[in-house]
Amino acid sequence: MYSDKTSPRQETACSDANGTMPSCAPLAVPYVPFQQYGAKKYSQADALNNGTLFPGLNLPFKAKETGRNVVDSALSELQALEFVVAELNLYLDTHSDDAEAFQLFKQYSAMEAEAKKKYEEANGPLTLSAAAAGDKYSWLTASWPWNYPEGGAK
Amino acid sequence: MFVYEKKLQYPVKIATPNPKLASFIISQYGGPDGELGASLRYLSQRFSMPYPELKGLLTDIGTEELGHLEMIGAIVHQLTRNLTDQQVREGGFAPYFVDHTTGVYPAAAAGFPFNAASIAVKGDVICDLTEDLAAEQKARVTYDNILRMCDDPDVTNVIRFLREREIVHFQRFGEALRLAKEKMDQKNVYFTNPAFDK
Numbered sequence: 001m002y003s004d005k006t007s008p009r010q011e012t013a014c015s016d017a018n019g020t021m022p023s024c025a026p027l028a029v030p031y032v033p034f035q036q037y038g039a040k041k042y043s044q045a046d047a048l049n050n051g052t053l054f055p056g057l058n059l060p061f062k063a064k065e066t067g068r069n070v071v072d073s074a075l076s077e078l079q080a081l082e083f084v085v086a087e088l089n090l091y092l093d094t095h096s097d098d099a100e101a102f103q104l105f106k107q108y109s110a111m112e113a114e115a116k117k118k119y120e121e122a123n124g125p126l127t128l129s130a131a132a133a134g135d136k137y138s139w140l141t142a143s144w145p146w147n148y149p150e151g152g153a154k
Numbered sequence: 155m156f157v158y159e160k161k162l163q164y165p166v167k168i169a170t171p172n173p174k175l176a177s178f179i180i181s182q183y184g185g186p187d188g189e190l191g192a193s194l195r196y197l198s199q200r201f202s203m204p205y206p207e208l209k210g211l212l213t214d215i216g217t218e219e220l221g222h223l224e225m226i227g228a229i230v231h232q233l234t235r236n237l238t239d240q241q242v243r244e245g246g247f248a249p250y251f252v253d254h255t256t257g258v259y260p261a262a263a264a265g266f267p268f269n270a271a272s273i274a275v276k277g278d279v280i281c282d283l284t285e286d287l288a289a290e291q292k293a294r295v296t297y298d299n300i301l302r303m304c305d306d307p308d309v310t311n312v313i314r315f316l317r318e319r320e321i322v323h324f325q326r327f328g329e330a331l332r333l334a335k336e337k338m339d340q341k342n343v344y345f346t347n348p349a350f351d352k
Contacts, residue, residue, distance in 0.1 A: 029331070031332070032328020034329055034332060050318060057321060059318075060314065060317075061298050061301050068311060075161060086163075086218060090215065090322065090323075090326050094211065126159050127157065127160070128158075145166075146228035146231050148166065148169075151169050151170075
């Protein structure tokens, strides 16, 4: 009898841009291949620059402009760490028994927490709990994320 | 509940205002396949989902979409800051300006206000996940089309990031559908709706 039990942890690994499918599949439902365990991963900066942690999922549009490095400040370094955590979060939602990915998720979460603490000490609070830890109410004075000066930053 | 973090998911740093770009990028704020609709769709669909993978994925992608809504708002704001009277009249921005000045309002590029009719919550596992697959594709195409019409690298760089997220989300929703099917009747996944039938 057919079963759609398709563990991504398959024996014959497909290439990184391919995933696993059932050999016989029931009709009348959509199928997307499972991303395999152990997929190649970018560094955190390249992940943020490309919009995904996984080279196998990076499918850009023919736009004239190619991606550029945006990780050039304390804030964007924090954004890159947070992005890897978010990407692994979604991956783990559908691959919850991938132990290696979970270890990476723990590692990056710890790095992100540490980087956030340092960032907030130097630049002001990103969260209300950090605002409550200061000497005075600094929630309003730290810069707002949608503000950026015309002509670029000095 | 939600806790705000005073930062964007990805940097938005647009040096040069350009109301013409804002007049169509606003569609990803409040248009038919925009980020407001995306977040509302996922954060609403999750309540009737029977399996933890689906509750989790819809919560987590829905939350990320709220972050994308904020990024699109930041793009529109930066493209319309410090406009001269002349700039306001140029490039087809005047119809938006007359109603909203340079405030950020959830509307489509063609001008109609955000409408929940462009999203769906059907309360059925396979149906809602299939809707989500289509939604990610529609958002991806909208970003393709924005990229065709946009020459400022400060803007295209952010749009490319948001477009790539749609592809990753499509992949995850596809996997979620496979996971859901494993828990359903293997001979006929349409035998019941596990979001309703006990």
